[in-house]
Amino acid sequence: MKRLEDCLLYGILDMGYVQPADVARVASQMIEGGVDIIQLRAKKFSTVDVQWLAEQIHPVTSDAGVPFVVNDYPDVAGAVRAEGVHLGQDDMPLEKARGLAGYRTVIGKSTHSIAQAMAAAGDDTDYIGFGPLYATPTKPEYPPIGIDEVRTVHEMIKKPIFCIGGIKLENLQKVLEAGAKRVVIVSGILQAKDMTAYCRKVKGMLG
Ligand code: 3NM
Numbered sequence: 001m002k003r004l005e006d007c008l009l010y011g012i013l014d015m016g017y018v019q020p021a022d023v024a025r026v027a028s029q030m031i032e033g034g035v036d037i038i039q040l041r042a043k044k045f046s047t048v049d050v051q052w053l054a055e056q057i058h059p060v061t062s063d064a065g066v067p068f069v070v071n072d073y074p075d076v077a078g079a080v081r082a083e084g085v086h087l088g089q090d091d092m093p094l095e096k097a098r099g100l101a102g103y104r105t106v107i108g109k110s111t112h113s114i115a116q117a118m119a120a121a122g123d124d125t126d127y128i129g130f131g132p133l134y135a136t137p138t139k140p141e142y143p144p145i146g147i148d149e150v151r152t153v154h155e156m157i158k159k160p161i162f163c164i165g166g167i168k169l170e171n172l173q174k175v176l177e178a179g180a181k182r183v184v185i186v187s188g189i190l191q192a193k194d195m196t197a198y199c200r201k202v203k204g205m206l207g
Pocket of ligand 1: 133184
């Protein structure tokens, strides 16, 4: 299984963009393109359905040695033995999530400011999401924070930081020049005509 420190490109199977029947196929196309870690994000789905989706995805990621992270449902992560859980600012406390998911599970947390990132880094997190850098229809209710603080957050925090929000092939170079090392790309990948080729191009620019 790939180590978190070696993960540069983070893909999300966001069910706002993917049909339930397609999750395994999309996961394998992402992996073929070099995505290092994959999250399932199924915001309005029932626990039973999230578990079904996770059961479709996890064998594909496991075969490839790609860590699989479940957004918001630590009990599902535990049930399918996913490698990770991702929590937002308003989700349950980290210790509770770790208890539900199992103590071997990686935990990531979304942060939207330097202060939140510092707080999350001080907690028992394994990685941090930092964004949204740019406005994004994938998470429309959050104001963009821009790229000016990307370098500072990397100087202050030594845990892996994944920059997120409105990142696409077109602005990736700028994001990297601003100090990002790892990125999450959602709609850019999921709306690409050829997801594998898109991921390969992104991957070629990282690391
Ligand atoms: N979390 P896209 S931004 C899921 O800032 C998510 O915490 C964010 O999608 C955060 O690549 C975001 O399509 C959406 O912009 C990222």
